[in-house]
Each structure stands twice: as C-alpha cells, then as structure tokens.
Amino acid sequence: xxxxxxxxxxxxxxxxxxxxxxxxxxxxxxxxxxxxxxxxxxxxxxxxxxxxxxxxxxxxxxxxxxxxxxxxxxxxxxxxxxxxxxxxxxxxxxxxxxxxxxxxxxxxxxxxxxxxxxxxxxxxxxxxxxxxxxxxxxxxxxxxxxxxxxxxxxxxxxxxxxxxxxxxxxxxxxxxxxxxxxxxxxxxxxxxxxxxxxxxxxxxxxxxxxxxxxxxxxxxxxxxxxxxxxxxxxxxxxxxxxxxxxxxxxxxxxxxxxxxxxxxxxxxxxxxxxxxxxxxxxxxxxxxxxxxxxxxxxxxxxxxxxxxxxxxxxxxxxxxxxxxxxxxxxxxxxxxxxxxxxxxxxxxxxxxxxxxxxxxxxxxxxxxxxxxxxxxxxxxxxxxxxxxxxxxxxxxxxxxxxxxxxxxxxxxxxxxxxxxxxxxxxxxxxxxxxxxxxxxxxxxxxxxxxxxxxxxxxxxxxxx
Amino acid sequence: xxxxxxxxxxxxxxxxxxxxxxxxxxxxxxxxxxxxxxxxxxxxxxxxxxxxxxxxxxxxxxxxxxxxxxxxxxxxxxxxxxxxxxxxxxxxxxxxxxxxxxxxxxxxxxxxxxxxxxxxxxxxxxxxxxxxxxxxxxxxxxxxxxxxxxxxxxxxxxxxxxxxxxxxxxxxxxxxxxxxxxxxxxxxxxxxxxxxxxxxxxxxxxxxxxxxxxxxxxxxxxxxxxxxxxxxxxxxxxxxxxxxxxxxxxxxxxxxxxxxxxxxxxxxxxxxxxxxxxxxxxxxxxxxxxxxxxxxxxxxxxxxxxxxxxxxxxxxxxxxxxxxxxxxxxxxxxxxxxxxxxxxxxxxxxxxxxxxxxxxxxxxxxxxxxxxxxxxxxxxxxxxxxxxxxxxxxxxxxxxxxxxxxxxxxxx
Numbered sequence: 001x002x003x004x005x006x007x008x009x010x011x012x013x014x015x016x017x018x019x020x021x022x023x024x025x026x027x028x029x030x031x032x033x034x035x036x037x038x039x040x041x042x043x044x045x046x047x048x049x050x051x052x053x054x055x056x057x058x059x060x061x062x063x064x065x066x067x068x069x070x071x072x073x074x075x076x077x078x079x080x081x082x083x084x085x086x087x088x089x090x091x092x093x094x095x096x097x098x099x100x101x102x103x104x105x106x107x108x109x110x111x112x113x114x115x116x117x118x119x120x121x122x123x124x125x126x127x128x129x130x131x132x133x134x135x136x137x138x139x140x141x142x143x144x145x146x147x148x149x150x151x152x153x154x155x156x157x158x159x160x161x162x163x164x165x166x167x168x169x170x171x172x173x174x175x176x177x178x179x180x181x182x183x184x185x186x187x188x189x190x191x192x193x194x195x196x197x198x199x200x201x202x203x204x205x206x207x208x209x210x211x212x213x214x215x216x217x218x219x220x221x222x223x224x225x226x227x228x229x230x231x232x233x234x235x236x237x238x239x240x241x242x243x244x245x246x247x248x249x250x251x252x253x254x255x256x257x258x259x260x261x262x263x264x265x266x267x268x269x270x271x272x273x274x275x276x277x278x279x280x281x282x283x284x285x286x287x288x289x290x291x292x293x294x295x296x297x298x299x300x301x302x303x304x305x306x307x308x309x310x311x312x313x314x315x316x317x318x319x320x321x322x323x324x325x326x327x328x329x330x331x332x333x334x335x336x337x338x339x340x341x342x343x344x345x346x347x348x349x350x351x352x353x354x355x356x357x358x359x360x361x362x363x364x365x366x367x368x369x370x371x372x373x374x375x376x377x378x379x380x381x382x383x384x385x386x387x388x389x390x391x392x393x394x395x396x397x398x399x400x401x402x403x404x405x406x407x408x409x410x411x412x413x414x415x416x417x418x419x420x421x422x423x424x425x426x427x428x429x430x431x432x433x434x435x436x437x438x439x440x441x442x443x444x445x446x447x448x449x450x451x452x453x454x455x456x457x458x459x460x461x462x463x464x
Numbered sequence: 465x466x467x468x469x470x471x472x473x474x475x476x477x478x479x480x481x482x483x484x485x486x487x488x489x490x491x492x493x494x495x496x497x498x499x500x501x502x503x504x505x506x507x508x509x510x511x512x513x514x515x516x517x518x519x520x521x522x523x524x525x526x527x528x529x530x531x532x533x534x535x536x537x538x539x540x541x542x543x544x545x546x547x548x549x550x551x552x553x554x555x556x557x558x559x560x561x562x563x564x565x566x567x568x569x570x571x572x573x574x575x576x577x578x579x580x581x582x583x584x585x586x587x588x589x590x591x592x593x594x595x596x597x598x599x600x601x602x603x604x605x606x607x608x609x610x611x612x613x614x615x616x617x618x619x620x621x622x623x624x625x626x627x628x629x630x631x632x633x634x635x636x637x638x639x640x641x642x643x644x645x646x647x648x649x650x651x652x653x654x655x656x657x658x659x660x661x662x663x664x665x666x667x668x669x670x671x672x673x674x675x676x677x678x679x680x681x682x683x684x685x686x687x688x689x690x691x692x693x694x695x696x697x698x699x700x701x702x703x704x705x706x707x708x709x710x711x712x713x714x715x716x717x718x719x720x721x722x723x724x725x726x727x728x729x730x731x732x733x734x735x736x737x738x739x740x741x742x743x744x745x746x747x748x749x750x751x752x753x754x755x756x757x758x759x760x761x762x763x764x765x766x767x768x769x770x771x772x773x774x775x776x777x778x779x780x781x782x783x784x785x786x787x788x789x790x791x792x793x794x795x796x797x798x799x800x801x802x803x804x805x806x807x808x809x810x811x812x813x814x815x816x817x818x819x820x821x822x823x824x825x826x827x828x829x830x831x832x833x834x835x836x837x838x839x840x841x842x843x844x845x846x847x848x849x850x851x852x853x854x855x856x857x858x859x860x861x862x863x864x865x866x867x868x869x870x871x872x873x874x875x876x
Contacts, residue, residue: 025590027550032590032601034547034853035486036769039590039599040646041665043658304724309711310766312719314645315657345718359656392719456657458645460665460711462769 041458043314048290048453051318053280054399056268056447060260061275064162067256068229070113070435072273073214074133074222077328077440078261079271081222082215084165085251087236088153090146090207094238094247099202101240106193106201108212111232112182113224116435121331121411128183129221135178136215137193138170141200144207153209154252165255168213172196180223189223193236201238210249212236213257221330222438228254268443272335272406273436278443281399287453288394295461300395307392314456315357316387318402321449322379324372329439333409334367334374336432341386342401344393351403352385360416367413372406372441374413379446387455406441409433482543483554483586484847484854485815486603487639487763488774489703489728490584494781494811495751496520496577497560499537499865503826503841504785505807507749509737510694511787512687515835515869518563518575521735521753522694523613524627524685526565526573531835534868535563539861547855556585572616575629582607584637597644597662605637607671607703615683625685630678631698635671637705639764640664661713665767669707674727676701681733690741698733709766726762731755737783745789755779757814771853775816783809790828803828805841817850822859828867835869 029039064084072081085108098104116122144150174194182189191214201208216223226232228251239246258274270276292299300308329335339354362369369380383402390400412431423429482491495506496519509522517533519525526533542555558580565575582605589600615627642665645658673679679701685694705728708721737751757776765772785807791800805826812819822845829838843861 027552028588028590029599030550031483031545031547031552031855032599034855036771036853037599037601037641038643038646038768040595040597040643041663041768042649043645043647044649045651045654045657304709304722307720307722309709309719309722312663312711312713314661314663343718344720357657357659361653361656388713388717389719456650456654458658458661458663458711460767462767 036462041460044294044457044459046290046294046455046457048287048455050450051282051286051453052450053447054283055279055281056443057279058268058270059277059279060262061258061271061277062260063275064165064255064257066158066162067254068227070230071110071225071227071234071254072222072256072438073110073225074216074219075261076220076222076330076438077271078269079274079438079440080215080217080259080261082213082257082259083225084168084255084257085210085212085228085234085236086153086161086253086255087212087249087251088144088150088207088209089249090144090150091247092206095201095204095206097240097243097245098198098204098238101242103241104198104202104238105195105241106198106236106238108191108193108214109235109237110189110191110225111234112187112189113226113435114187116224117182118184119433119435121333121409121433123332128181128186129223131180131220132177133180133216134218135176135191136173136213136217137176137191137197138168138173138213138215139197139200140169140171140211141204142209143204144209145205146207149207149209158253161253162255165257170213172200182223189225198238210236212251224435228252266444268447270404270406270441270443272329272439272441275405277403277405279401279403280447281401283399284390284394284397287391287400291391300391306395308395309392310461311391311457311459313384313388313391314458315382316384316456317380317454318383319369319378319380319452319454320443320446321451322372322377323445324374324441326442326445327373327440329373329437331409331433331437332373333411333433333437334371334413335409335437335439335441336368336407337370337372337379337381338405338407339370339381339383340403340405341383341389342403343385343389349401354382354385356382356418357384358416358418363416364414368410368418371410371413373439387453404443406437406439409435409437482541482847482857482859483545483584484813484818484849484857485774486584486586487765487770488761488815489582489607490603490605492582492814493560493580494809496563496579497537497539497863498535498563499839499841499863500535500803500805500826500828500867502843502861502863503805503807503824503828503839504749504787505783505809505822505824506781507737507751507783507785507807507809508739508747508787509696509735509751510685510692511739511747511749512685512692513789514792515867517867518565518577518613520561520577520579520611520629520681521751522627522683522685522696522737523575523629523681524615524625524683524694524696526567526575527615527617527625527627527685528687529565529567529573531567532870533563533565535865537561537863537865539863541859541861544858545855546858554586554588558583558585572614575613575615577609577611577613579609579611580606581609595644595660597642597660599643600641602638602640605639606635607633608635609633615685623687625687627683627685629681631681632678633671633673633703636669637671637707637764638666638668640666641767664710664712666710666712667707667764667766669705672704672706674702674704679730692739692741694735694737696733696735698735700732701730703728703730705764707764724766726764728761729759731757745791747787747789749785749787751781751783753781755814761814776814777812777816779812779814781809781811783807790830794830798830801830803837803839813847815849815854818847818854820847821845837867837869839863839865839867
C-alpha cells in the first residue's frame with residue numbers, strides 16, 4: 001500500500017506541476033484565431049424608424065395600498081386620493097361615560113409631511129397653503145365584546161383589509177368643511193368629526209372596530225401626511241367635557257385609495273404618485289424586416305427549432321417625440337419615466353423592469369434622456385431586456401410590448417450616478433426627490449407620432 | 465478508501481488534453497485507454513492469459529481468462545501545441561475506463577466496461593484585446609460507452625472463442641466561449657452602450673445513438689501455443705448530439721435556445737491482431753484497426769468563423785509491441801515478477817490530414833501476493849496536423865492502471 005501511495009502521490013504532484021506551466025497568451029490568442037474564435041464579439045447598431053404602436057393602453061391604478069408611512073388626501077391632476085383609517089379598541093368604562101355625555105366631541109389630527117413641504121425642492125412660494133376643504137367622512141363601526149375582538153381585528157391581514165376596501169359600504173357618510181392650513185409652523189391638520197359619528201359611538205358598550213374614510217374630491221390639491229406607523233402617526237380622540245377626560249383611539253393602519261377622474265378614455269395619460277401604467281405594443285414585422293435587411297438574410301434564421309441565437313441585443317432604446325405642454329406637475333422638477341417590458345418566462349409573458357445603462361457623456365451635456373418636464377422634445381427609454389427576448393422569439397409573430405410609468409422627480413438631471421450617493425466631501429448627494437409628484441402627463445401625441453428603435457446588436461455570425 | 469474514491473471523482477471530472485477535433489468528437493481514447501495496453505503501444509488485443517481482462521476491441525479475448533479482473537485506469541496527458549515556432553501547453557487528467565471481466569468456466573465469460581471513447585476538453589483564457597474582459601474557451605465533451613460483453617470458447621475447437629459486446633452510448637457536451645465586445649464598427653457616440661458587457665456563446669447537449677440502443681462488436685479469437693490471433697468487426701452507427709445553443713449575457717437569461725441535433729455517422733471498424741509468444745513469457749504483438757470515415761462531421765460550430773464541418777479521412781491504427789510477462793510465482797525475485805512493456809503506434813486520426821506517431825514504455829508492478837497489479841506506462845509522441853486549423857501537438861502521457869485479480873467462485 002505504501003508503494004501505491006508513493007506512486008499515486010507522485011503522479012498527483014506531477015499533475016500539479018504540469019498545471020503550473022503557464023501558457024503564452026499571445027500564442028493562445030493566435031490559436032483561438034485559427035479556430036475562428038475572435039477576441040471580442042462584434043457590436044453593430046441598427047435604427048428602426050417610423051414605428052407606430054398598434055396599441056397604447058393606459059391601465060389606471062385603482063388598487064388600495066397601505067399608507068402606513070406616508071398618506072395623501074385630496075384631489076389633483078384628475079385623481080382623487082382618499083384615506084381610510086383602521087382602529088379597534090376595548091374600553092368599557094369610557095363607553096359608559098360616553099353614553100352619559102351630551103357634549104362629547106371627536107377629532108382627528110393629521111400631521112403634515114414636513115420633509116416634503118419644508119424641502120428645498122418644494123416650491124418656496126407655495127407655503128402657506130390655506131384652503132377650506134370639503135370633506136366626506138364615512139365610517140363603519142363593528143361592535144365587539146372583549147379584548148380578543150380587538151386582537152382579532154389586528155390579525156386581519158393587510159391584503160384582506162385592502163381588498164375589502166374596494167367594496168366600501170359605510171354605515172354613514174357626512175359632509176363637512178375643514179380649514180386646512182399648512183405652513184412651516186402649522187404642521188397639524190385637525191378635523192372635527194361631526195356629532196353623528198359620536199352618536200354612533202355611543203351605541204358601543206365595550207369594544208369596537210372603526211374604519212374611517214376621508215375623501216376630499218373637491219379639494220384643489222393634495223395634502224401629504226404621516227402614516228399610521230410613522231413617528232408622527234394620526235390621532236383620533238374623543239373628549240368628554242363633563243368629566244374633563246378623553247380617550248385616544250389611534251388607527252393601527254391606514255390605506256390610500258385612488259379614484260381616477262379622467263374623462264378621455266382614449267388618452268394615454270399617466271399620473272404620478274400612483275401606479276398608472278401605459279402599455280405600448282409594436283408589431284414585429286417592421287423590426288424583423290429591418291433585421292433581415294441589416295443582416296441580409298432571413299430573420300429569424302431557420303435552423304433547428306427556429307429560435308435564432310446568432311445575435312443578441314446588448315442595448316435597445318426607443319425614442320418618442322415629447323410635448324410637455326400637455327402635462328402638469330406639482331413641483332416643476334423633471335420626472336423620470338420608469339420602463340418595463342414583457343419577456344417570456346416558461347411560456348408566459350411577464351413584465352420585467354428594465355435596467356438603465358448610463359450614457360455619461362450625453363447625461364453630462366444634456367441630462368438624462370428618460371425624463372419628462374425637461375428640456376428637449378424627445379423621450380428615450382431603454383428596453384433592452386424586452387428587445388433581447390423579443391428578437392430571440394419573434395418568429396411566432398408576437399408583438400413587442402413595453403410599459404412606462406412616471407417615477408420620482410429628478411433633482412440633478414445631469415448627474416450620471418443616477419442614484420443618491422455620498423460625495424467625496426462626505427455629503428449625501430440626492431439625485432431623486434424621494435416624494436412622488438402628483439403630476440399628469442399626456443402621452444397621446446407621442447403615441448401618434450413615429451418612434452425610433454435603436455439596437456446595439458452583438459453578433460456571432462461569421463464573416464459573410 | 466474514501467479519499468481514494470474522492471480522488472477518482474475528482475479525476476473523472478477532467479478529460480483529455482488534445483485540442484484537435486474539439487468541435488467534432490474530440491480525441492479518441494484508443495483501445496479503451498488501458499494502462500497495460502498503452503504500455504505496449506496499444507498492441508496486444510490478441511494476447512491471452514489467465515487474467516488479461518476485457519478488451520473493447522476484442523470481446524472474445526477474455527474467454528481464455530481464468531480469473532476475475534477489475535481494472536481502472538488514469539491518464540495524465542500534457543500537450544504542447546505548435547505552429548510556426550509558436551507553442552503553448554495544455555494538460556489534464558482523466559479516467560478513460562473501468563473494466564470488469566468475470567470468467568465462468570464452461571459458461572464463457574462476461575464483462576462490462578465503462579469507456580470514455582471520445583472526448584474533448586480545453587479550458588483556457590486570454591486577455592481581451594479590445595476590452596478588459598478575458599476571452600475564455602471551455603470545451604467539455606465526453607462520449608461514454610457502457611460495454612457489456614459475453615464470450616465463449618467454441619465446444620470442439622477449444623482454441624477458438626467468439627465474443628460480442630454492445631456499446632451503449634451516453635455522454636454530454638458543453639462549450640462555452642465568453643468574450644467582451646469589439647466596438648470597432650461603432651461610432652464614438654455609440655460605444656458607451658456596449659461597455660464591458662460579457663457575452664457567452666454557450667452550447668450544451670447530450671450524446672446518444674440515433675434510433676438504436678447501442679452499437680455492437682463481434683470478435684473471433686484463436687489462441688495457439690505460441691501465436692494468437694483475433695479479428696473483430698464493429699457495426700457502423702450514427703451518434704446523435706442534441707444541442708442547445710445560447711448566446712447569453714448570464715446564466716439567468718431566459719432566452720430561447722436554438723435546439724439543433726447533429727449526427728455523426730461513425731463507420732464500421734475492422735480490427736485484427738496477433739500475438740506471438742516465445743521463450744515462455746516474451747510476447748511480440750501487432751494490431752491493426754481501421755474505420756473508413758467517408759463523410760464530414762458536422763461541428764458544434766455555429767459561431768463566429770468556426771468551421772462548420774470537420775473533414776475526415778480513413779482512421780487507421782497500426783500498433784506493435786513487446787511484453788515480457790511477470791512470473792506468477794510470488795517467491796521469485798520482485799524484478800522477475802514485474803511485467804515489462806514496450807511499444808509504438810502509428811495512427812491516422814478521423815480528422816483529415818492529422819496523424820499521430822507515438823511510443824511507450826510500461827511496467828506492471830505486482831502488489832502483494834493476491835494478484836493486485838499496478839500498471840504504469842509512459843507515452844510520448846507527436847500529432848501532425850498538415851492542414852486545416854489544427855496545430856501540431858507533442859504529447860506526453862502517463863497512465864496508471866490498477867488491476868485486481870481474484871479467484872471468485874473457483875474451488876480449485
């Protein structure tokens with residue numbers, strides 16, 4: 001066995017010694033060249049002009065969302081933003097006292113989102129904001145008998161609660177008018193809830209769940225507040241003047257409901273701050289023809305199962321005509337347009353958000369090309385993932401499909417880092433404003449004008 | 465033992481070192497790649513004895529064995545590629561075959577081999593010329609065969625045996641060529657988009673036989689007092705290499721691959737050999753095997769300026785060898801118990817205008833008294849590539865074979 005081990009280990013040592021020999025890279029490159037393998041894949045560009053979409057459909061956001069961090073109330077850009085508070089509490093003593101009170105009052109205090117209103121990016125001449133806002137206040141009260149009732153409400157998953165809000169059937173709705181004042185000193189909006197709400201609460205004996213909705217469809221703007229899980233959460237309290245006491249019923253979660261009031265059904269209008277999306281589709285024929293003309297052969301190439309992998313998209317850009325005059329914004333800042341495209345996933349079309357490759361020279365001189373409300377008359381969006389998947393499978397005649405949405409306002413349109421970062425002076429450089437602009441942008445004219453697709457194609461075809 | 469088994473797996477993950485025919489079938493592991501056979505220049509297919517074991521070229525041989533033989537082989541090969549004064553080296557370790565033969569007296573002998581008949585392997589990279597990304601080339605293709613065999617001495621003319629084996633083919637192949645962009649054709653304002661994006665041309669696939677479970681070898685062996693002969697015929701067959709071609713940015717890409725199957729029509733092989741024994745334990749031997757390749761082999765290719773086909777030629781092996789058998793008596797001096805081998809071969813590859821000249825020295829070291837044998841062989845030679853894109857190759861090979869011999873089931 002020893003002999004065997006000696007021989008065996010010697011061979012391993014020999015093998016390792018052999019592995020140490022390094023090969024001359026120049027000679028290796030020469031051998032690779034002889035085998036027909038280049039040192040780099042060829043990249044070529046192809047522009048496909050005069051593309052008009054076969055469809056441009058807007059999907060308006062109507063899904064309730066949690067507003068536990070930040071909350072929005074009001075109406076702007078044809079979108080109304082409502083707030084719903086969810087609270088549950090157990091206090092038999094208080095409810096006994098409430099029943100005996102003739103002058104009890106209920107108030108809701110909302111704290112305005114100071115980082116937004118006091119930001120340098122918020123238009124300096126906008127504050128103070130003063131408005132008598134007409135509010136619709138509606139509520140649902142459920143009676144409970146024990147602490148476990150309160151716990152059971154807290155255990156309702158957020159998703160189920162949000163789903164339930166799509167079919168909001170309140171016990172009562174009252175209209176009232178509240179004076180909203182927002183300034184650097186006025187940071188709390190206090191809403192007195194009409195007495196009918198107090199009357200309804202008097203019917204509670206031990207515990208209840210309260211869902212309270214605020215709507216301000218007539219408001220001239222939106223107001224931003226802290227959410228239920230923030231440090232400055234809203235407070236609902238009921239005061240009993242007779243006993244000089246009060247009880248506080250703070251919501252444990254909040255929801256944000258939007259309703260779109262756009263009247264033009266054919267318009268390609270997107271709104272900021274909500275998840276509206278514009279889905280645009282292009283037919284494959286012009287793109288396939290351009291590729292066929294470019295490569296001088298049938299595209300896609302008919303070999304094997306017909307999926308042509310002799311080229312792939314390194315980068316793809318779609319450039320649209322842009323006319324900002326049809327849009328409105330709150331902050332006057334450029335707004336990025338977020339892009340996704342549709343790719344195949346196990347035979348199913350799924351949306352994939354696009355990466356954004358930085359053309360630093362262009363950005364430094366002209367700013368990011370993917371912004372609206374900015375200089376220039378074009379909007380260029382990168383759709384690399386989508387086009388890479390599309391040309392790979394386009395033999396089945398599928399359309400190329402992309403999605404766009406309004407993103408965050410851009411504070412530094414010519415900063416090529418494209419993300420908030422720490423500078424060499426240890427300062428934080430904010431590229432984006434971290435609050436959405438409730439803007440409205442109409443892409444209708446852009447969708448009617450021809451757009452241009454530019455492809456950077458990697459090619460593994462041999463020299464023809 | 466665990467370490468030994470682990471070592472086997474580590475070695476078996478690697479493959480051959482020759483880079484000729486990478487895109488076709490790769491390098492053939494001649495005669496099963498056994499260390500003992502390689503030590504005598506791949507000759508000795510006709511040599512019989514008590515424990516010669518299985519031959520994939522001659523399945524009739526082990527009818528004359530009387531002992532169970534298990535044998536496993538390793539190969540370390542170093543190749544220096546040469547072209548117009550330039551050269552660079554590649555090397556690797558592989559395990560070309562396992563063999564088990566099981567004599568059953570009057571019922572003949574069975575055997576099974578696991579043989580890596582063809583394989584290609586390379587894993588090299590060079591710095592990119594146009595970018596900071598290295599260009600890397602990885603090939604790993606193995607055509608494996610499981611070869612069950614059966615042989616029987618003829619009833620009346622006991623000096624003759626017939627044998628047959630089935631070659632069940634399996635295996636896999638991958639090729640990955642990664643590189644950065646060449647932006648020479650782009651305008652200066654367009655170069656930013658390509659950046660340093662690495663792309664891989666990735667192909668993977670499997671090997672099997674088209675429309676059949678296996679191909680077959682039939683052989684006839686004659687064992688004389690001094691001279692022995694064999695003749696074998698291996699059926700033609702078509703290898704099917706099902707391939708998926710991807711041109712991708714990363715392994716996470718979900719792009720649709722091009723699915724394509726290439727077919728390699730492997731012609732019939734005729735093999736014959738003789739062994740002449742003299743002075744009891746000395747043998748000289750000559751083997752000849754040939755395959756008449758008549759069709760080009762479609763390459764994996766499909767990319768860049770790589771050749772779409774590999775042109776073929778008649779594949780011929782002429783091997784001559786000498787072996788002095790070791791004494792079976794355990795009390796003889798150790799040097800007398802050792803087996804000594806010497807041989808040389810000439811082989812024209814299936815790749816057009818490629819031929820190989822090689823020589824080898826070998827020795828068998830008995831380990832203990834139970835018949836375990838350690839075979840070592842040292843090979844050297846040159847592969848000449850007179851045309852096409854292949855470079856000449858000077859190769860050195862070390863083979864080690866472990867042979868266990870037993871008397872299972874025998875009572876006397």
